[in-house]
Amino acid sequence: MSRAFVNEDQAAAQAEQPIERQVSPHPNYVTPQGLVELQEKVAQLQLQHQQQSDLRDSADPQRLADLERDLRYFSQRLRSAQVVTATATDKVQIGSRVTYVDEQDDQHSVQLVGEDQADAARGLVNWASPLGRALLGAQPGDEVLWQRPAGDRLIEIIRIEPA
Known part of the structure; x- marks a missing residue:
């Protein structure tokens, strides 16, 4: 097999990889409701990933790669979440x-x-x-x-x- 075919195969495999979701440079402040929503999103993605993984032979490889990308992103967002609870104040704050x-x-x-x-x-x-x-x-x-x-x-x- 020539070297050119190997490179084409590698290029095709790389093209199928989903582009990673960009993580914001800002602190990950979340409201209590936002934390619940992140937890639910991660649980939902884990379930979908497990279901796709269980299908092994018939699973859509692109769908599985997209799920893995989203699971990495939302898991990271959940780990970095800083819960901010709005208190009664006369100034606008996160949660207000x-x-x-x-x-x-x-x-x-x-x-x-x-x-x-x-x-x-x-x-x-x-x-x-x-x-x-x-x-x-x-x-x-x-x-x-x-x-x-x-x-x-x-x-x-x-x-x-x-x-």
Whole structure:
């Protein structure tokens, strides 16, 4: 067998490997609910991985590789999780639910959460995002500058509630 065929086989095998999920450089702060969600995600992935491994011959190798990649990522996130419990305070912190008004007098309510728990559609905002960073430490009545890629926006904090 020529050396060229060996290299092609190795290149094909490498191409099938899933790209690792990038781990954020930020501290892995999570709310208590975020920790529960991470634990559930790891348990779900472990079960799916076990089911795929049990199928051995008929298992989809790409599906198995994707599960292993996700299991490595979420297991690492679970190990590095630092639970932050919002306390009753007059300052925005991770876990706080914040109501604010923007320049168009539109009222919005979001909760600052960890990166893996963030879901804009549910009003869960990553604490390390531009909006999260603008809100952290603010108090009711404060106007803060939300630096967005689409343009800066001045917002006023109306209310802060612990989770």
